[in-house]
Amino acid sequence: MLKFTRRQALGAAALSPLATISPAALAATPKDTLVIANQITDIITCDPGECYEIASQILMSRVYDRLVRYEAEDMSKLVGGVAQSWTVSPDAKTYTFKLRPGLKFQSGAPVTAEDMAFSLQRVVLMNKTPAFLFTQLGWTKDNARTLITAPDAGTLVFTITEDFAPSLVLNLMSTLAASVVEKKAALAHEKDGDLGNGWLKSNSAASGAFRMVSWKAGESLTLEANPTYRLGAPKMKRVIVRNVAEPATQRLLLEKGDVDMAMSLQPDQITPLMSNKAVRVESFPYSGTWYIGLNCSDERLKNPKVRLAMKYLVDYQGMANTFLKGRFNVQQTFLPIGLMGAIPYNPYKLDPAKAKALLAEAGYPDGFEIRFDVPNTSPFAEIGQSVQQTMGQGGIKVDIVSAELKQVLGGYRTRKHQMVIMSWTPDYLDPHSNADTFAHNDDNSDSPKTRPLAWRNHWFEPAVTAKTKAASREVDTAKRIAMYEDLQRIVTDTGPFIILFQPNAVVASRANVHGYKPGIIEDNYFYRTITKA
Amino acid sequence: MSAATTATPAARGRVRRFAGPVRRVAGVVFSVLLTFLGLTCVTFVIGRVMPIDPVLAIVGDKASAETYAQVRAEIGLDLPIPVQYWRYLMKVLHGEFGTSVITSHPVLDDLLHVFPATLELSVLALIIGVVVGVPLGVFAATHRDRWQDQVIRFVSLLGYSMPVFWLGLVGLLLFYAKLGWVEGPGRLDVSYDDIVPTITGLITVDSLIAGEVEVFWNAFWHLVLPASLLGYLSLAYVARMTRSFMLAQLNQEYVLATLAKGLSPWRVVWVHALGNVWVQLVTVIALTFGSLLEGAVLTETVFAWPGLGLYMKNSLFNADLNAVLGGTILVGVVYIGLNMLSDLVYPLVDPRARDRW
Numbered sequence: 001m002l003k004f005t006r007r008q009a010l011g012a013a014a015l016s017p018l019a020t021i022s023p024a025a026l027a028a029t030p031k032d033t034l035v036i037a038n039q040i041t042d043i044i045t046c047d048p049g050e051c052y053e054i055a056s057q058i059l060m061s062r063v064y065d066r067l068v069r070y071e072a073e074d075m076s077k078l079v080g081g082v083a084q085s086w087t088v089s090p091d092a093k094t095y096t097f098k099l100r101p102g103l104k105f106q107s108g109a110p111v112t113a114e115d116m117a118f119s120l121q122r123v124v125l126m127n128k129t130p131a132f133l134f135t136q137l138g139w140t141k142d143n144a145r146t147l148i149t150a151p152d153a154g155t156l157v158f159t160i161t162e163d164f165a166p167s168l169v170l171n172l173m174s175t176l177a178a179s180v181v182e183k184k185a186a187l188a189h190e191k192d193g194d195l196g197n198g199w200l201k202s203n204s205a206a207s208g209a210f211r212m213v214s215w216k217a218g219e220s221l222t223l224e225a226n227p228t229y230r231l232g233a234p235k236m237k238r239v240i241v242r243n244v245a246e247p248a249t250q251r252l253l254l255e256k257g258d259v260d261m262a263m264s265l266q267p268d269q270i271t272p273l274m275s276n277k278a279v280r281v282e283s284f285p286y287s288g289t290w291y292i293g294l295n296c297s298d299e300r301l302k303n304p305k306v307r308l309a310m311k312y313l314v315d316y317q318g319m320a321n322t323f324l325k326g327r328f329n330v331q332q333t334f335l336p337i338g339l340m341g342a343i344p345y346n347p348y349k350l351d352p353a354k355a356k357a358l359l360a361e362a363g364y365p366d367g368f369e370i371r372f373d374v375p376n377t378s379p380f381a382e383i384g385q386s387v388q389q390t391m392g393q394g395g396i397k398v399d400i401v402s403a404e405l406k407q408v409l410g411g412y413r414t415r416k417h418q419m420v421i422m423s424w425t426p427d428y429l430d431p432h433s434n435a436d437t438f439a440h441n442d443d444n445s446d447s448p449k450t451r452p453l454a455w456r457n458h459w460f461e462p463a464v465t466a467k468t469k470a471a472s473r474e475v476d477t478a479k480r481i482a483m484y485e486d487l488q489r490i491v492t493d494t495g496p497f498i499i500l501f502q503p504n505a506v507v508a509s510r511a512n513v514h515g516y517k518p519g520i521i522e523d524n525y526f527y528r529t530i531t532k533a
Numbered sequence: 534m535s536a537a538t539t540a541t542p543a544a545r546g547r548v549r550r551f552a553g554p555v556r557r558v559a560g561v562v563f564s565v566l567l568t569f570l571g572l573t574c575v576t577f578v579i580g581r582v583m584p585i586d587p588v589l590a591i592v593g594d595k596a597s598a599e600t601y602a603q604v605r606a607e608i609g610l611d612l613p614i615p616v617q618y619w620r621y622l623m624k625v626l627h628g629e630f631g632t633s634v635i636t637s638h639p640v641l642d643d644l645l646h647v648f649p650a651t652l653e654l655s656v657l658a659l660i661i662g663v664v665v666g667v668p669l670g671v672f673a674a675t676h677r678d679r680w681q682d683q684v685i686r687f688v689s690l691l692g693y694s695m696p697v698f699w700l701g702l703v704g705l706l707l708f709y710a711k712l713g714w715v716e717g718p719g720r721l722d723v724s725y726d727d728i729v730p731t732i733t734g735l736i737t738v739d740s741l742i743a744g745e746v747e748v749f750w751n752a753f754w755h756l757v758l759p760a761s762l763l764g765y766l767s768l769a770y771v772a773r774m775t776r777s778f779m780l781a782q783l784n785q786e787y788v789l790a791t792l793a794k795g796l797s798p799w800r801v802v803w804v805h806a807l808g809n810v811w812v813q814l815v816t817v818i819a820l821t822f823g824s825l826l827e828g829a830v831l832t833e834t835v836f837a838w839p840g841l842g843l844y845m846k847n848s849l850f851n852a853d854l855n856a857v858l859g860g861t862i863l864v865g866v867v868y869i870g871l872n873m874l875s876d877l878v879y880p881l882v883d884p885r886a887r888d889r890w
Contacts, residue, residue, distance in 0.1 A: 029723060029724075030723075030724055033723065033724075035723050041635065041847045041851075042635075042851075043635075044591065044634055044635050044636075044637060044851075045637055052592075127599065127600055127603055128592075128600065129591075129592045129600060131597070131600060132597045132600070135597065198637075201637040202637060202638070214727070216646075216839070217633075217635060217636030217637075217638065217643070218635070218636065218647075218839055218843065218844060218847055219839040220726070222726075240723050240726070242719065242723070242837065243837065243839075244718060244719075244837045245834050245837065245843070246834050246835050246837070248702055248835075249702075249705065249718050249835055249836070249837055252705050252706065252709065252710050252717060252718070253717055253718060255710060256709065256710055256717055258717050258722070258723075406850075406852075409589075410586060413589075447598075448598075449597070449598055450597060450598070451598075
């Protein structure tokens, strides 16, 4: 047959791709630039009147200033943002805000009450996702322009038609939706009466700490320090948030110094990073609530004794001490610690004997078989397995049905589940945000106006709903807090939720990055305090 | 009297000579249209029966029922599926692919933005795949069942069966994190971002046009690793195919005859035998290129490469139907285009095919 000479063989082999590689120059991130690796593909709009995704909430809260807010310096105290001071009428219906004088938009135009009124009105008029925050106050498309007014350039007055506690209304005015948008700029780009929504999806007309330079969907979002920001220009001149979908890639970029912070690391990446001196791993409490929903349309789960028994068949502390260590803390009420009124009320621990007795009393001495919908991502899957194992100790045979998160949610939203594990985060820093979903269900029909978690689990308790409503209206803040403490106990004791954990946000940064102290919700992930040594 | 009967024989000959290509073009156009129709129809229906709610993808969990209804009507989901499909088709015929939900840009703009990123990656990968894969395949064939052949077969089998995801991470760990030979994930370092104006969308080309040599090298070193990885995968396929095509050729009698006539083995293999293999290889290469252009989802995920694959994945996960459909049509166009291109190339490598033109 054919024979090759050695020279001929080498000729073909020399074309290997690796033969052409030479060392590439190493570039750390520039000194005045902060580069963050995060998953930001959920951003679908940059309009603060429309934003409702995690990444857009984080980033647009840096770009826009708002009526009132919690600041990085003391996140437990509500202070003025655009507003300097405010008064509430004795009937708690009319709110008057005095604006800070001399505030400027990034365009150089002054911030006026006219802009603020327009910004609140447009949230209601556009009727995008965040609109419900304001429409619950009684504002509608027809009355928004008359109920929200600017009598002069420095005064904003609005009137609500529903009964609401002032502390709750003010917390609603601390959401991203209450951002001030430059009216003239928005209207200059208005198309078909969209109040500038189309343009603001990828542009900004803001007065916050950072200016949005560019948003390349699925790629990056670049911010630049606003030198005229009312609290002083941020230390970092530029902040670039790069979309890096894969956590393992985020870790490599961080270790290499090509990014300064990595926001979406998983335990597999975090553990090895702990021993890396160039990197610092920190965890911060987050406002999430992880729970198991029990559908009360199921004859067995309708029985309060069965639900109580199941609450004794979960190894809360065991999980928190092992595979969830450092990332989750046991919190068995529907309010995460850090939210007004939250109490560390944790009455349940794994107790199969007690659970068995309760099941026998309920008429199920031999337990039963039940379906458990579990998203196929970590740590839902691991928690699901632990729960399956401990439920078995009480005689309950749990069949895990594992699926994509969106698919599990789909079934849950249409109440097709028996048992489901899910997480929840509040929409704003007020206990009502969670109470309104965990402890509120005034229409258990299949097509109600709102679909709170209590509705999803067929938990129809008018007395509890009434308590939630009363708490949202209580003018006296101390009394209001006491009402939420009461509600938390009721839901934990009798509700259709096995409430498990409050998660931590785990952030890894280069050792020279300092000053990042995020609050418990995305709105308060401040970048302006960050410095690089 | 009709025009045809008065035509001279020469003119009739001309008509006949043109009739072939015209029929060919008509045939191609027809098959393209049919493919499109099938493509859009299947994708559209699959998109509509997916267990993901596109409205919820926009409004989120907490929106009121009214907001939900408003958005549902805005994107036309309240209409029956055939009506929705018909509307979509009409728009596409007018060059409108709609607006992407997740980027809020027209889908066409998005595709023009992400496709060059994938193209840049694929072209380099294909070059690696062909320039290395074909000689390896030939070499393996000429050393059939000897250790050289075993090694090449093992290497290409490895490229075939190794999970891309894992290979990408290991590659990054080794060449980027440990050795520092190449740049990391992404198309450029942040400090080089937005320096070069976009003309072709291929950063390596644009940077050279702008005369920014430093940007070019940065882009190049970012490109090398993912392109080599994809190149390795296509190499594996190309080498295996080349090997089997070559084996078939080398067993033919003409090979023995030319060798007996005293031609050098080198010439017999690389000119005569390989020359006959090119026709089949062109198809293999075109299809390899097609699958590369489709966007290597996992490679683009690992390397944070903002290309077509990543775009399609994000769109799919967010039930962004316009984007998914637009991307699918683009991939369809690419495949059809490559098929036509390989048809065009046949005559260049096979004289017999020239007569057909």
